[in-house]
Amino acid sequence: EVQLLESGGGLVQRGGSLRLSCAAPDFIVRGNYIHWVRQAPGKGLEWVAVFYGDGGTDFADSVKGRFTIQRDSSENTLYLQMEDLRADDTAMYYCARGVLNYFDLWGQGSLVSVSS
Amino acid sequence: AIRMTQSPSSLSASTGDRVTITCRATQDLKFRLAWYQQSPGKAPKLLIYATSSLPSGVPSRFSGSGSGTDFSLTISRLQSEDFGTYFCQQYYSNPLTFGGGTRVDMK
Numbered sequence: 258e259v260q261l262l263e264s265g266g267g268l269v270q271r272g273g274s275l276r277l278s279c280a281a282p283d284f285i286v287r288g289n290y291i292h293w294v295r296q297a298p299g300k301g302l303e304w305v306a307v308f309y310g311d312g313g314t315d316f317a318d319s320v321k322g323r324f325t326i327q328r329d330s331s332e333n334t335l336y337l338q339m340e341d342l343r344a345d346d347t348a349m350y351y352c353a354r355g356v357l358n359y360f361d362l363w364g365q366g367s368l369v370s371v372s373s
Numbered sequence: 374a375i376r377m378t379q380s381p382s383s384l385s386a387s388t389g390d391r392v393t394i395t396c397r398a399t400q401d402l403k404f405r406l407a408w409y410q411q412s413p414g415k416a417p418k419l420l421i422y423a424t425s426s427l428p429s430g431v432p433s434r435f436s437g438s439g440s441g442t443d444f445s446l447t448i449s450r451l452q453s454e455d456f457g458t459y460f461c462q463q464y465y466s467n468p469l470t471f472g473g474g475t476r477v478d479m480k
Contacts, residue, residue, distance in 0.1 A: 292469075302409075302417065302460055304469040317468050351416055358464035359407035361428060363416035 260285050261352050266367035269342055277337040277367050279352030285362065286310070286333070290355040293326075293337050295348035295369075303348075307355065308335055320346075342371045375399050375463050379472035385480040392448040394475045396461035401441050405465040408437055408446045411474075412457040420459075421446065451477075 265277040279291060293305040306316045308326045316324055320339075327336045339346065350367050353360035376399045386392050396406065404424045409417035419428055421437040424444060434449040448455055456479055461472040 301474045302462070302471040304471070315467060356422075357405070358467075358469055359405075359419065359422045359462060360409070360417070361419045361422075363418070366416055 260362055261291075261354065261364035263350070263352055263364040263367040265336075266350065266369050268370045268372060271342060271344060271371055271373050273342050273371075275339045275342060275369060277339070277350055277352075277369070279335045279337070279364055281333055281335070281352070281354070283333050285354060290358070291335050292353050292355045292358075292360060293350055294353055294360065295346075295350045296366075297345070297348045300348075305350070306337065307358075339369070342369075344371050344373050347371045374468050375402070375466060375470050377461055377463055377470050377472040379459075379461055379475050381475060382473065383476040383478070385478055386451050387480045388451055388453055390451045392451050392455075392477060394446045394459055394461075394477075396439075396444045396446070396472050398442045398444075398463055398465075400465075402444075402463050402465040404440065405463060406437075406439065406444045407462045407464060408435075409460045409462065410455070410457055411460065417460065 262280040269275050290307050290309055292307045295303050295305050314326045323341045325338045347370050352364045354362040378397045380395050406424045408421040410420050411417040425437045436447050459475045
């Protein structure tokens with residue numbers, strides 16, 4: 258069964274913005290971290306960002322300054338806000354639970370396509 | 374960043390075969406190495422963590438070994454549901470990084 262539920266993907270123009278959602282029950286998230294990992298079409302996996310339980314965040318250099326993470330505790334939802342999108346941001350984006358920073362639970366993925 | 378190199382990048386095998394995939398890191402990972410399986414159109418699934426530990430529900434035909442910078446994933450007897458792509462991942466230091474993947478398809 259899916260325990261991390263993603264939404265918000267779509268087609269956006271270069272330079273545009275998009276917000277992805279990752280809904281996760283509190284018992285899934287508690288004591289762990291939530292990461293975002295992306296996969297460009299036909300390519301491998303790339304770590305993008307992490308949300309720590311205390312509210313801290315960290316980002317890959319490739320998205321630093323353009324992506325942010327917010328949390329809505331009341332809805333048990335995390336949001337990956339993506340700004341100034343580029344063609345090489347085109348990918349399937351997964352949220353995943355990190356246990357000591359390996360990923361034991363994954364969402365189904367949300368596709369982001371950036372057109373030039 | 375730690376670079377992860379997997380080999381081979383692809384292989385063809387038959388059901389019942391023994392398959393081994395290797396992963397090499399550019400520095401000592403202190404056993405912080407995980408493996409994932411990805412079927413087409415699906416999210417990755419955790420197969421092994423801490424080099425050799427299997428999560429609950431992962432069949433015992435999967436095993437992992439290694440230390441330092443060199444690691445391997447072995448499937449003792451390949452089953453039809455094992456065809457797909459396998460990735461290693463280091464979680465010793467940020468940024469977290471993955472190997473390029475090994476595609477396992479039917480011979």
